[in-house]
Amino acid sequence: MSSDLWSFSLSTYAQPGVEPACLQLQSAGINVCLLLCGLWLGERGVAFNEHRLQQLRSVAEPWDAEVVRPLRALRVNWKVVAADDGELNALREQVKALELEAERHLLVRLERTALSWPQGEATDLSAWLNGVAAGAAHLDRDALHQLRVAVTGT
Template sequence: MSGFPEHPAWDFTLRVYGTPGVAPACLELQSRHGIDVTLMLFCLWHGSVRAAPLGRDLPDLMAAARDWQEHTVLPIRSARQWLKSRAEGLEAPEGTRLYKAVLGMEIECEHAELLILARQAQALCGEPADGAGPFPATMARNLADLLEQYGIRPDTADRAALDLILAAAGGKDAQLPS
């Protein structure tokens, strides 16, 4: 489907998001708090390949993600959501085909966002060490820092979702700081 180059961050994202229960957990966090799921999964991937947390580089990465989300992902997502319930005037196969095409474009834009984040992180942090990870504590720290940047104080439901996502990402031995 994609004309983008292969990248381990995308492979990681697909694997984690495809883990049972993770997609609904991510979408619930997105719905409740406006969290950028692509950015969240990128932060986890980064912690899976680097011992050092993103730290002070996170705001720059968030700005890049926010710009990409605002101008590509969110408008396409809005169109997809509108089509899902209001493709009036189109026969069922036409509406379904159009919906799937827009969904594919949304996924492609999220893929592009992830590549942008990976390239920017590489420029800021250098190349990750091959085969040294995962680093569960770093994954948890990156996730906690992201939540802090969003101003999110996780409640019990959020923590359950975040623990599930963190475990699926390979951080099952890590816990979010309280």
Template sequence: MAIWEWALDAYGQPGVPEACLRLQDEHGQNVSYLLWAVWAEARDPALLARAAETARVWETVALAPLRAARRELKAPRPPVADGARAALREDVKAAELRAERVLMETLAGLAGAASGGGHAFDALKAASLAWGKPAPDEALAALAAALG
């Protein structure tokens, strides 16, 4: 299955959105990168380092600014009409999702057909370590369990 379709299916599983947002907001992780690592069963340190650098750059250039704009547009911003603000927020949300898809498809290209054959927790732990400050094992285990 292509990575984007897999990610959409995975994100629709009970507990996955909450675990992802916790890893993102509380532990500074990049959700697209983590999901890619599970999809690719990535554990190779060199591949994870290349993927983490790619994700860090894309996070800075596209994801973080779009996420910040989307979150800021959630609250009313008088004198801007609520309908106009909400419509713009939906456009920004769509752009943010597109940026996540671009990142995941780029990372999938880095991985090629290689598969580390690892379990979700192992891939998440290795990816989190390569990202920089690793997330706590319990937060990674919660995502791995939700992914099944």
């Protein structure tokens, strides 16, 4: 298990099937950084509760809305045009790197928020997955299961 959220997120995202699952859940409106944080907390045995989830959301939502999503939108909007324009494609790659760096900063902020929460209190990370995913449009339960398997092996 990775001790910090960023390392955990990178190793989890590299697992087979995780990237498409995360993209599917992101398209349903789920904040993937918050989801990865929930997985990390669940793996560490941090008990889920609504108050903790709301603390994490209060950190994640403004940063996602004001920093990550605008960068993502710019990158996505340039995709077609950049395919035929090498200079624009180079700029698009820089925006992509900046988007990833913004996500890293968000994960650091989420980790900082949860750092003092006791570990070893819970054994099921499903509460975190379900809590983070609650209210998502067209929730793909198979994608959530894929993430659970990537972290727990079951």
